[in-house]
Amino acid sequence: MNRVLIGDIFYSSNSENLKKIKNLEDKFCCNFLQLRLEKDDSRLHYDRVLREFYIERIYDSSSAHVIKNCPWCGKKFPKELRSEWFNILEKEYNIEPEVGKNGEWVDNVPKEFKSDEWWKKRGL
Structure with missing residues (x-):
């Protein structure tokens, strides 16, 4: 089976995965971030309620490090x-x-206030 490297993630090159990679919505600053957020085993998360990106701590999953820039493209969040x-x-x-x-x-x-509705409604 062929594999495709996108960012730091290997994907099998079956047609479903390649279609997903090619048809990503421009939801975030880059495809690498989008793909990482979609991985179930990722410690990188996006909280849509507070509009913050964070890395879950390995030793304490109840706390996290908020990040201000994309780790792949460097764009400020x-x-x-x-x-x-x-x-x-x-x-x-x-x-x-x-x-x-x-x-x-x-x-x-x-x-x-339990979704992103509150800040979108207020134009934040």
């Missing part, structure tokens, strides 16, 4: 919105979000 998320919830809804025992937000957070 859009500003992460962690502070804005908390500030808007406090100012507009009088909510101070709490994290539950399972690491999820307690139900007092409005639905739009």
Whole structure:
């Protein structure tokens, strides 16, 4: 079986994989980042709620290193919105979000703030 190297990932060159590689949406700054984020075993993640990219720590998966630039093309990522998320919830809804025992937000957070809807709606 032939393999194709894209970034630092080898893909089998079957027609389904090659089609996926050639037809990537321009969702992120480069195909390498897109492909890495799609891998199940990747420690690189994108949080669409807070618009931040981060690398999960090997020794502690409950914490992470936020990264500001693409590791492959060097392009600066859009500003992460962690502070804005908390500030808007406090100012507009009088909510101070709490994290539950399972690491999820307690139900007092409005639905739009559990996705990227809140920052897209506000043009951030």
